Amino acid sequence: MTLAAAEAVTEPSRSREAKGRSIAWWGMAVLIATEAMIFATLLSSYVFVRAASKEWPLGHIEPPELGLIWFFTAILLGSSGPMFFAEHGIKKGNQARLRLGLALVSIMGASFLGFLVYEYHELEFGIRDNAYGSLFYAITGLHGAHVAGGLLMIGMLQIKAWLGRFSAERHETVAVIGMYWHFVDVVWIFVFSTLYLSVHVS
């Protein structure tokens, strides 16, 4: 994933009149498609195993709690806001908006990740207990890894932003990594509804 982002940096300044999307954008879009398939496959696996089971969650595990997760879901989804803010800022050459936006995204993403770690500590079942546990940890873990990957990329953006590497002409990297971040947010909606919400509406 970070690879495409890395490639993204290859793009030289784009002329303002360029009509289409950049190569980097296309590369990221295709990679996102493949990543989306990974999540689709895992979520389908979850649904498949669930459909074949008499009880769900298996082994008298309690369904995941819905309290705090709502809040952090809102945080994660909300972090797309500052990302847009940053992207649009740098398009106009506004360095302050870029830096501020990216900082907000980092904080919001990190707090979501923090909550995931906290939740792992609280959960009473482990990844080896049964197929439910394995799937739950695998899917949330993979999503968490994507959040972490996104945070790293945004960290790199942040540094480059402070070094003043971006400008109204040169900002494709921001757009591309932004797209990745939005993707990670959107995927969470599916993870959340499958792993959390759907278990409560039996």
Place this chain on the structure above:
Amino acid sequence: MTAGRRHRTAALAAAAVALVTVGCGGDPPSALNPQGPQAERIADVWWLMFAMATAVYVVVAGLIIAAAMRGRRAPEGEARPSRITDSSFIWVGGVIAPALILGVLAVVTVDSTNDLRRAEPGALRIEVTGYRWWWDVRYPDHGVVTANEIHIPAGRPVEMGLRSADVIHSFWVPELAGKVDQVPGQRNVIRLQADKPGTYRGFCAEFCGLQHAKMQYLVIADSPADFTRWITRRQRPPGGPASEEAALGQVVFNRSTCGACHSVRGTAATGTSAPDLSDFGSRTTIGAVSMENNRVNLAEWIRNPHESKPGNLMPPTYLPPEELDALVAYLESLE
């Protein structure tokens, strides 16, 4: 289901004979030599497809060769003129004709699937569980347990429940029916019937590890009377050892670890991880059809099962020769 049987054309039958005898020099368990209605139905589907496929192949391959040859006779730099346009080739050959053929196949598929999946009333129920690398066979309605050789009454439908105790296996008797997998945690069903008494070889068709190749079995179709005799004999408690030697053999059997894995009905041997030996003497093969059941082979098997079936899950047993002979006598006396 019997309709198709009589309507097979002579030409197809001749082709059948040709196909079946190509690999001659034996008695192949051939799917094209069906011995029951299920295999028959599938063979009928095959012969229909074979006829269609031959026609398609001849026509299309003929066109390919003709098309490749045609232009050779044209003068350099020119193509041979043709009244057939490109798009008529594509429409007729690529779309319309295949669509018609596939339509027929779709109907055949649905029709034959329905026939083959239909439950027949009055079927005999048998439960077969795959183990690495042998078969446990149970007749739940009769309380009979055996292994590797499945007796069925000829002319009566049989419904087999298929399970696995470890990895995936697959149950296949080509002369009687298609195959159905045995998947852990799941019970599948296969329906079959043998029209005539006879012995039909079965195979494990799903790769299941080291000895997948030697995980075979026999389906033995008896006449209804013979079958009744066979099954009632196995419902009676077995008598004691028939000879003195066999009696010694039973002692050896009980003293060795055999009973930890094997069972013999009415004795202390109640293991469940290996083939039931209660009627071993009446079986014709050893080690899931690895070899013929006779005294020499059996002694060999007990001494070192890995000689003939490397890596199978029965350990070698070292016994003094007379004890081994006695053990063999005991096992051969079990019926």
Place this chain on the structure above:
Amino acid sequence: MTLLEERPEAGEEAVETIWRDAPGLAGFFSTVDHKRIGMRYIYTAFVFFFVAGLQALVMRAQLTTAEADVVSPEVYNQLFTMHGTMMIFLFNTPVLAGFGNYILPLQLGTRDMAFPRLNAFSYWVFLLSGIFMISSLLIGKQPDGGWFAYVPLTEKAYSPGINMDFWGLGVAFAGISTTVGAVNFIVTTFKMRAPGMTVDRLPMFVWSILSMAFMVIFAVPAVTVASLLLEADRLFGTAFYNAEQGGSPLLYQHLFWFWGHPEVYILFVPATGMISMIIPVFARRPLAGYTWAAASLIAIGFISFGVWVHHMFATGLPALAMSFFSAASLIIAIPSGVLFFCWIATMWRGRVEWTTPMLFALGFMLIFLLGGITGVMVAVLPFDWQVHDSYFVVAHFHYVLNGAVVFPIFGALYFWLPKMTGRMLDERMGRWSFWTMFVGFNLAFFPMHILGFLGMPRRMYTYPGGLGWEALNVIITVGSAMFGLGTLLTVVAVVRSRTGGKPAGPNPWRADSLEWATASSPPPHYNFEAIPIVSGRHPLWEDEPVRDAESGDDSATRAYGPEGAVRRETPVTTGLDADPEETMTIPGETYVPFVLALGLAVIFVGLLVEATLVGIVGLVLAAAGLVTWGWRTEADLK
């Protein structure tokens, strides 16, 4: 765009130096030239082909007679597992990617792929994952669970050794290469085309690579997930596939075949693309039904995702669901039929020259026709219940994999190697090779159909005598050896052409597409001094010679002319119409892709030997590669 009348000759030398890789090993590890990478892909893949082919011959030796004792059951099981795995993952998939890599940018009329460094990376990952898997052979612990590695057989409980870990990790590792390659193909096709190369003028080979790449993007994640969940079960004791703990063995099969079925078309579709280039050239006329053929490739791509369950017809799924997959499998015969009749019509109204590439194309058609028909047969549900997992299926898939993919690849060698090396292959040797392969092939694989009917299950390390299987098995072995010999004749032809082949010149076949428009064979580093202007579907067959584009002075057009070649730049164009959009600087040599791939390899080795420290070293290496990549790109871009 105006015609560049006089080329600036002065630029010539400067161009050479700016494109040339560093000499020796340094250049070897750091090149990003799509042509070098493409050649490497092809050569490396062929090494795996011969290893896997030799394994097949050992299997054949074991199966020639009943109850033979050439190899032990352990070894036999390893042989067919690695034979299948290597043929699919390490030969077929990459060799097609290699041709794609070499040919696609040339056919599109550009100077490199969209992501040249990613391209280098995908080669290194392919090579290292191949070495990873094949190292199991060196330590005698090859995977032994079959090429689709069904659980629970491949779980720790039943396969405790390290063998299956080579498979599970290797497959996930190799998948990275395929995926990254597909991204590159897609973006290159959309964004890197010569002016005038509109969508309806793409060469068929480009269409086929595009369709293949889309299938890769949507299918490969499934096998990555399947193999990684298997490894999680094996290494960390999770319960994904464990029925006792609520997991599902069938889940594995669904995941595997959701990739596995598209995969066979991932192999087959580029092969048809090659055929669709070769036939028109030697029939001396444009492909009949171009739009039909392109649409068929796309249709095959779509339908391939709706048929995976036909590999699971015996698992006891509900009949209704299976009938659906049965029907979908039948439907896929229609686009294949359309392709067939496009080829037939092309030849019919053309004038076929029987060159070696054309012979391979004809052989391909006769073989694939049979393999396709048996494919349709096994798609018929009840019939499949009989022949599934028997030698009938082995026959089907060798007719398609070995016949319908390997024959086109050999044809493509004879067709394109002259462009790649600058020297022709010997026609007479080619014909000998073809006929030996063709006859050997049919001797080897046709009898397998009959064996299947006679009840022989696949993956048997030995079989009892007296079942009527012996004679057929002897024929099969003889045919296999003959086929192998035929492939060797091509090796001889290739070696001889490298030393003493006739010089090819830029366009030895008088072919139509842009790869033949380069000034020389092999093409110069920069492919095209000036980007060609495309005015039809068959640029070299138009009445007028191909015109050269000229650089403008805005950022969109400055790389079109020789100025672009001098500055190591290439134009980026709009998606559909290939209008000028911007200019891309082609990155220079760099070790970073190699370092990153090496880092990944070390991580996988760490997992394999379950050594955390090794894993950490790999992570550090990979991270170093990534960060440098992301950070230093501007420096590489000079």
